[in-house]
Amino acid sequence: KAWAFWRPFSLFFGRSPAGRERVGTTLVELIETIADLRARLDADRAVGRSIGFVPTMGCLHDGHVSLIDAAVAANDRVVTSIFVNPLQFAEGEDLHDYPRSLEADAARCGSAGADLVFAPSVDEMYPRAIDTVVTVSAVAAPLEGRYRPTHFAGVTTVVAKLFSIVGPCRAYFGAKDWQQVAVVTRMVEDLSIPVEVVSCPIVREPDGLAMSSRNINLSVEERRQAPALRRALDAGVALVEAGERAAPPIEVAMRAVLSEVPLGEVDYAAAVQADTLAVDGPLHDDVRLLLAVRFSKARLIDNDGVQIPGI
Ligand code: AMP
Numbered sequence: 001k002a003w004a005f006w007r008p009f010s011l012f013f014g015r016s017p018a019g020r021e022r023v024g025t026t027l028v029e030l031i032e033t034i035a036d037l038r039a040r041l042d043a044d045r046a047v048g049r050s051i052g053f054v055p056t057m058g059c060l061h062d063g064h065v066s067l068i069d070a071a072v073a074a075n076d077r078v079v080t081s082i083f084v085n086p087l088q089f090a091e092g093e094d095l096h097d098y099p100r101s102l103e104a105d106a107a108r109c110g111s112a113g114a115d116l117v118f119a120p121s122v123d124e125m126y127p128r129a130i131d132t133v134v135t136v137s138a139v140a141a142p143l144e145g146r147y148r149p150t151h152f153a154g155v156t157t158v159v160a161k162l163f164s165i166v167g168p169c170r171a172y173f174g175a176k177d178w179q180q181v182a183v184v185t186r187m188v189e190d191l192s193i194p195v196e197v198v199s200c201p202i203v204r205e206p207d208g209l210a211m212s213s214r215n216i217n218l219s220v221e222e223r224r225q226a227p228a229l230r231r232a233l234d235a236g237v238a239l240v241e242a243g244e245r246a247a248p249p250i251e252v253a254m255r256a257v258l259s260e261v262p263l264g265e266v267d268y269a270a271a272v273q274a275d276t277l278a279v280d281g282p283l284h285d286d287v288r289l290l291l292a293v294r295f296s297k298a299r300l301i302d303n304d305g306v307q308i309p310g311i
Contacts, residue, residue: 028110030117034125034165037118041079041167049076053168053195055159058082058119059099059213060108063203067172070200072113079166080109081118083125088154097297099213118166125161134160136183136190142277143290144179144301147267155180156187163193170196174203176210178288178303179277202302204230210302217298225261226300229291232257233304236271236289240306245282247271250289258293267292267299274305284308 031037041051052075054067064080071078082105089095106117133153140152163171173181181199188197203211208230209223218226232254239250247270254269272279274286290303 028106028114028117030106030119032118032120032124034120037079037116037165040116041077044077045167050169051075051166052078053162053166053171054078054080054114055162055171055173056080056082056105057084057098057213058105059101059216060105061203061211061213063174063176063211065108065112066203067174067200068109068112068114070198071170071172074198075168075170077116078114079116079118079168080114081120081162081166082106083118083120083158083162085125085154085158086122087126087130087157088151090148090150093148094214094217094297094299097217099216125158130157133157134187134191136186139179139186139277140183142272143268143270144292147292152180152183156183159184160187160191160193163188163195168195170198172198172200174201175199175303176202176212177301178274178290182275182277210300212298212300214298214300218295218300219263219297222263222295222298225263226293226295228257228261228264229293229300229302231260232269232291233289233302236269237304237306240271240283240287240289240308245284245308247279247283250283254289254291258291261293264293264295264300267294285310 031040044051052071054071056064068078068080082102084098086095102119109117134156135153136156145152173184175181185197188195205211207227209226235257236250236254239253244250250271251269255266258266258269270290271283272288274288285308287306287308288303292299292301
């Protein structure tokens, strides 16, 4: 079953990349089954259209829209998936509190220029208990992997399945989930999946808080304190820029800023090599600073990069 959301041309005006024709209205199709999506995309592939893919869990904000923008700019067809994937939530995490807003999301996808929204049910994706799990080992082990030990296997399994359903030329992920990009990139390389993984910059609120669907689960006071994550990253970056090459003092400096957030419990504040997410002696080249802070009903993550010039 597929149905369509029509909206005025004016919402779309100016977004159409060269070579794509949009006349009068824009159309985004909402597709719920794997078979319908495949049929739709097979027809596009048959006439040589490139396919860009933006996987999301919905409750879309400007961070997601920036991924759709990047996909629209580089592909003939853009598919956004909206699927809150139970596999990547552990017992006691926020699967049932995860915000959902499918109709508004579909409209947002349409006005951003996406062509198709794939919103399958859990039964459609997992008609029986899944017996096949895709796991990435070393890159998935530290940081998020330490605090959410089953999370990345859920992510890589659903992303591998979505890649197999969509067959995209390019897939767009946010640097906000830095480790996720590293894990998915590694999976694609190791399994020779024919898709280009594109990492897009973090989109922030005016006060520096990284946009996240989970931000609406912050209390008013937590929301007031949350921009401290951005300030902690700034403090870490400043230390590296001042010449610090050891991870522990940078982590201490970031934690000191986060201590201004009494409502948030720090899971980690880490300075690591950007590609391996590990420390192999003094920090060098591409360094990534990453944070995870737990509030009462929302766990926030954020990160920033700093380049150490070669000698
Ligand atoms: P989610 O719906 O949280 O699973 O996110 C879907 C995609 O949007 C992931 O690739 C995220 O990294 C990306 N994303 C989420 N928030 C942001 C943001 N603030 N800036 C850029 N990308 C984001």
